Amino acid sequence: MVHRFPPISFFRRALSLVLLPCLLVACYSFKGISIPEGVETAAVPNYVDNAxxxxxxxxxxxTESLRNKVRDEARLVITEENPDLLITGTLVDFRVTAEAARAGDETAAFSALNRLTIVVAIDFKNLQKxxxxxxxxxxNFSFFFDFPGSQTLASVQDEAIEEISRQINEQIFNKAFADDW
Structure with missing residues (x-):
């Protein structure tokens, strides 16, 4: 014997079509970002290079990666004229350090592990306040990328900078838009 479910009424279908989008929207969040009312624009001038x-x-x-993050995730218009927010940055440090000596070789010229560190200083201003x-x-915000001592910085630099930039921008964005206003 085959059991058939009773047909869904027009009312149930309509209700389902209304509730489904609401449930899907409820699942999406803006990562807890908080943008004050009236803030619609931001300026992110080119970083100063002091490194x-x-x-x-x-x-x-x-600079460009931070602009993109603010534009895409905070949904602010990037402008140079009358911005609501001003985010200025300075590239402070770019350095490679040896983090671990090679085992059993205290006089080795090369380390087993190197670390690229990038530091930026950010000045954040809400020009409406x-x-x-x-x-x-x-x-200041910083992040690092570790790589084997057997590799040169040149061989990992693009990957390292991309990862460090992503992490630093996440830190800046969270400080700017996830903290309480």
Whole structure:
């Protein structure tokens, strides 16, 4: 014997079509970001390059990746004229350090593990608020990428910079848009 379910009424179908999008929207979040009412634009001028030994376009690449993140995830319009938010940055440090000596070779010229570290200083201002508002801040952000001592920086540099940039931008974005305003 085959059991057939009773046909779904027009009302149930209509209700399902209304509730399904609501449930799907409820599943999506903006990662807990908080943007004050009235804030619609941001300016992210090119970073100042104060890091010795950094690739010549790194400060520009970091600037553009932060612009993209603010535009795409905070949904703010990037503008240079009358912005609501001003996010200025300085590339402070770009350095490679030896992190681990090779086992059994205390006099080795090469380490077993090297670390590329990038540091940026960010000055965040909500131009709709007074300069001394607690929503305005300055902070350094850094991240690193470890790579084997047997590899050169040149062989891992693109991958390392991409990963470090992604992590630093996530830190900046969270500080700017996930903290309480």
């Amino acid at each position: 010795i030994g950094a690739p010549p376009t790194l400060h520009l690449d970091l 007074p300069a001394d508002d607690p929503g305005n801040w300055k902070q």
